[in-house]
Amino acid sequence: MMRKALLAAAVALLAFADAAFADPLKVTLLGTGTPTPRVSNFSAATLVEAGPEKLLFDFGRGSTMRLFQKQIPLGALTAHFITHLHSDHLVGLPDIWLSGWLGTPWASRKAPMVVFGPKGTVAMTENLTKAFAEDIRIRLDDEHLPPEGIAFDAHDIVAGPVYEKNGVKVTAIEVNHGEKIKPSFGYVVQYQGKRVVLSGDTKYDERIAAAAKGADLLIHEVCVIDPALREKFPSYKDIEAHHTSPEEAGKIFSEASPKLVVYSHIVYATVKPVPDVPEDLLVARTRATYDGPLLVGRDLMSFVIDDKVQALDPKGEALQPLVK
Numbered sequence: 001m002m003r004k005a006l007l008a009a010a011v012a013l014l015a016f017a018d019a020a021f022a023d024p025l026k027v028t029l030l031g032t033g034t035p036t037p038r039v040s041n042f043s044a045a046t047l048v049e050a051g052p053e054k055l056l057f058d059f060g061r062g063s064t065m066r067l068f069q070k071q072i073p074l075g076a077l078t079a080h081f082i083t084h085l086h087s088d089h090l091v092g093l094p095d096i097w098l099s100g101w102l103g104t105p106w107a108s109r110k111a112p113m114v115v116f117g118p119k120g121t122v123a124m125t126e127n128l129t130k131a132f133a134e135d136i137r138i139r140l141d142d143e144h145l146p147p148e149g150i151a152f153d154a155h156d157i158v159a160g161p162v163y164e165k166n167g168v169k170v171t172a173i174e175v176n177h178g179e180k181i182k183p184s185f186g187y188v189v190q191y192q193g194k195r196v197v198l199s200g201d202t203k204y205d206e207r208i209a210a211a212a213k214g215a216d217l218l219i220h221e222v223c224v225i226d227p228a229l230r231e232k233f234p235s236y237k238d239i240e241a242h243h244t245s246p247e248e249a250g251k252i253f254s255e256a257s258p259k260l261v262v263y264s265h266i267v268y269a270t271v272k273p274v275p276d277v278p279e280d281l282l283v284a285r286t287r288a289t290y291d292g293p294l295l296v297g298r299d300l301m302s303f304v305i306d307d308k309v310q311a312l313d314p315k316g317e318a319l320q321p322l323v324k
């Protein structure tokens with residue numbers, strides 16, 4: 001009898017372990033671009049799904065549309081994280097906040113919107129609430145939307161643990177996006193022994209390599225600027241100085257050696273703007289310093305992480321990482 005009970009317990013435990021394994025960490029690139037208004041690369045936004053948690057990192061342009069394409073209700077997002085306060089990471093915030101409150105199947109937020117970000121985040125949410133006061137007044141009065149759904153639960157954070165719920169843990173790491181853009185954060189997401197690292201916007205910074213050492217997935221920014229453009233528009237010199245070249249990124253990748261690296265937040269600027277980022281060029285330059293598995297991110301590319309990391313193209317078909 002005792003033996004039978006033990007056996008039943010062991011079977012139950014195995015089933016539990018199986019169920020836990022069947023609950024992978026999922027990552028979707030919602031926006032792989034920058035302020036450049038490319039239709040193929042909306043600006044920075046990444047979705048991480050871990051059990052019941054749906055975490056959004058940055059609010060790039062068009063992140064509402066990408067979430068709609070994924071059929072994820074805006075109101076279903078459980079927490080939001082901002083890397084830094086550059087506009088290409090924020091212009092989608094008012095849209096997700098206001099549209100996410102609407103009484104519709106694709107929105108329906110009924111609780112305050114949870115937002116973590118660097119110093120200035122709380123002030124920004126207060127100012128947005130003032131800027132959109134008339135819309136809020138009208139919809140409360142006219143559509144009888146719940147007032148809690150348009151409130152913010154915002155936090156100015158420092159580097160360190162930020163969020164821990166339902167087995168997922170989010171830690172902010174400080175990165176170097178230039179002296180005048182401080183603080184700027186990258187994020188580490190851990191769930192059931194799996195680890196995803198987002199670089200945020202950064203120059204070459206070995207702290208990212210340290211955080212991503214042996215990680216499952218490293219999502220890193222990259223920047224290529226045509227020298228002729230720098231001559232015509234000198235601000236591009238400053239922009240270039242705030243980001244990571246493909247060769248520098250490759251050094252970080254070699255040092256960290258994660259299971260897979262993917263470029264997102266791809267700065268590619270030329271005198272005559274081009275509609276698409278030349279992936280071959282990014283890969284070729286990265287290969288000067290890194291031989292391992294690599295992908296150039298595209299909007300709606302996704303990753304399923306359990307005992308391995310499976311990349312999927314925007315249509316959901318399996319994608320093989322590039323190897324040298």
Ligand SMILES: [Zn+2]
Pocket residue numbers: 084086177201
């Ligand atoms: Zn930036």
Ligand SMILES: [Zn+2]
Pocket residue numbers: 034044086088089201265
């Ligand atoms: Zn940026």
